[in-house]
Amino acid sequence: MKLAVWSPLPPSPSGIADYVAEQCGELARRFDLRVVADEPAALEAVDADLDLYHLGNSPAHAYVYRAALARPGVVVLHDFGLHHLVLGETVERGDRAGYLREMRRAYGETGTFVGRQVARALGGDLLPAMYPLNDRVLDSCLALVGLTRYVAGRAALRLRGRPVLHLPHHVSLPLDPVPSRAEARRALGLPKGALLVTAPGLATAAKRLDVALRAAGRVRAAHPSLRFVVAGGTDERLPLAEWAAAALLGDALVVTGRLGLDDFVRHLCAADVVVALRFPTHGEISGALVRAMGVGRPALVTALTPSADEFPEGCVVPVTPGVCEEAELEALLARLLGDEALRETIGRLARAHVTAHHGLADTAARLADFLEEVHGRKGALAAEVERRRASADGLLGHLRDEVRWAARDLGLFDVPPEIEPVLADLLRRD
């Protein structure tokens, strides 16, 4: 089978690029693979029996989004929410009306109201996370792959009759064997005897680093050797140095800047505790978290986010995101830093879990089986998608859109199928 894999590849800034590059090696054993890493001149130029679209919530995936809508295939939804991607495709290209139309279509008059605010850059960070704006993709795909139960579960409610796979995010470590803590610290020039709390990946406002730095600052009173390492690039709007100074961390904050994959994994190996908080979430799971677990480090995650729900408690350490978040984080950090045996136990459980359930070869084989199954049913699935698309145009489509958000207002995920003939009948009478 000829399989077209649509995704940016390294050195793209998208974290999905590394994931796809690692997975493609495995998929190439089962399929005649062609990777579409840039926008092709024409869709027809990509010759494939099946398309696999990797979609993330960033403009780097815009061409994948357009292709996924134009030529239905299997979508790997790395983020459940695609709001920023759709914003980039509409408002940031001057098509404000197109964005408002999408919001109206997906969320009715509430969507229009929220959309107006977001389009004027007055929406803040939370509203886009609360409105995932992924309807077009869910409506158009033949099948869907979610990297967390959260994504797969929510998508399954929308994709009635179409296949949905929960594919655990694979763990792949570029260093073999994985260096010990001491070796990693030596290679990175980090102090041998310090307690390292590491926040891996691009530092953004959603990673709660202000809270983490304050908690670390207080814990440092009991552990003066504590260093807080931000292992990755930094959103320049984050006043990390100011936060560290206010938390009395001072020179205990180490910011590495963007790292190559090898050094990134060394930083995970060098850590005593990994902080991988996230709020708000767009339904994503952090590849850095899976890697940290893969090297056996205890990771603090935000409770009830896909990153926390994906793993049994004990493999990760959930922190409640409410008003006691900072106090909990401080207490958990203090406990973990003060008890090496506890850190080792959690790290061991984490490593065992991802080794058993997140292996690259196993997950790629599951994906390959799923793709073959979808390919076998492609005709029927494509016909169903086409039928939905046909009714999405014209007056019937408009009525369906209006009824859809009314249905969602009632707590339903989509318009019940028996409603459509009623609408069609209504139009005939007119």
Add this chain to the structure above:
Amino acid sequence: MADELRRIRESVRDRALLERKADEVLGQAAEVRTAEPAPPPPAAGPLPPAPARPDPAGVNALWDVRGPAKPAGLKGRLARLVRRLVAPAVDAQVSFNARQVQLDNELLAYIDARLEATHRHYDAVLGGYGRHMEDIDKRHLILQEELVAHVHDLVKRIDLVLSESERGRLSLEFALRDLRARLEQRLR
């Protein structure tokens, strides 16, 4: 392990019941800026050279057309005779000239004083107007910047309040999940 982590979390949960002050969550509201009184306008540059003032010296010197007395002799006698004959007309002319020159001098002095007063008045009017316009522009700019800053501050605060409530919801949901797990453990 889950029990151990739960115990740690519960040890700090009481703190969540303490009501927080708005400032702890929202931070201090941005200060409202107002404009200071406008400073005096900068000194005006040098004026262009004024046109030459009319010189009254000529009329002041020549208004008396009678001239000096003529010398003795036949010519002198004749001249005095003629002068006596035309004296009334010449005296009247001299008298008129004297008055005219006096008026000319007064007119020049009046125009000088009037122009100076007018300049002083309009300098004051234009200076005041300029300061007023400058003040208006400055206040307008500050108002514009303040409005933008406050709208963005408002958006941040709305976002923060939404985030707080959403995080609170998740927190309660997580606590309920904990409770359910413990109840199930007890019932087993």
